[in-house]
Amino acid sequence: MAFILEDEFGDIIAKARRGLGLTVGQVATESGIEAKDISQMENYTKKPSRDEVDKIASTLQLDSNKLNAIATESWSPKATETKYDPSLEVITITAKVGGYPVHAYLLICTKTREAAVIDTAANPQTIIDRIDKININPKLILLTHAHGDHANGLQDLEDALNCPTWIHANEPKPRSQNDLQLLRHGDIISVGNLKIKTLDTPGHTPGGCSFYARSTVIVGDALFAGSVGNASISYEKLLSSVQENLLSLPKHTVLFPGHGPATTVEEEINHNPFF
Ligand SMILES: [Fe+2]
CATH class of the missing domain: 1.10.260.40 (lambda repressor-like DNA-binding domains)
Incomplete structure (x- = not known):
């Protein structure tokens, strides 16, 4: 394997x-x-x-x-075998920053084809090129956190897509073309028929957050399959917010991290050594 x-x-x-x-x-x-x-x-x-x-x-x-x-390298998550809700499509866009892969995501309402772009992967052109190739209508940009590998190039992305950007109120603010829209835990943003809920997952950064729609969560660097992000701000907050706001979701919920493979709540409850 x-x-x-x-x-x-x-x-x-x-x-x-x-x-x-x-x-x-x-x-x-x-x-x-x-x-x-x-x-x-x-x-x-x-x-x-x-x-x-x-x-x-x-x-x-x-x-x-x-x-x-x-x-012993005897576990890796099987999220790709999990079927998520057909009303929603997730496209993972992977780019390299300093030689390391980072994921941005498109969260698409399959009925209306309206979409949220989540993070920039510091490669706005890669995201713009992908959007140009598929039939979707991006309505807004969401940032899981403001680290460079997730938020650099935001202004170029905003220019190309003509979209507003949303970020957690507690997070440092990257440069933006417009006034950034601020989010807090529990806030819901609509994209097509999707309701995207903000979940607090701080600790890696002050206002790190995750975005939850149907049975899918984009988690940024709060959690990786079998691990967590660097707890640069608070280890305690990172572990408690992941436990309370992510691992409490239904077991089949698919978690899409900023780095590495997708996983599920059930896989993480059973295999993540931090919990
Ligand atoms: Fe990060």
């Missing part, structure tokens, strides 16, 4: 360690594993034994069975 996750074992333990405010030395003392071995695991130059996975998981408050499945 090709290993396709955005985050591997090393990323996950480094994120959990930083999130808890621990040094490598502190994890070593607590877990009984040598610091140099932990550093090598974080840098992917050492594969952990099952015993090491258990000790690290216990120290970092991660689920050891779920963490072990990722360490």
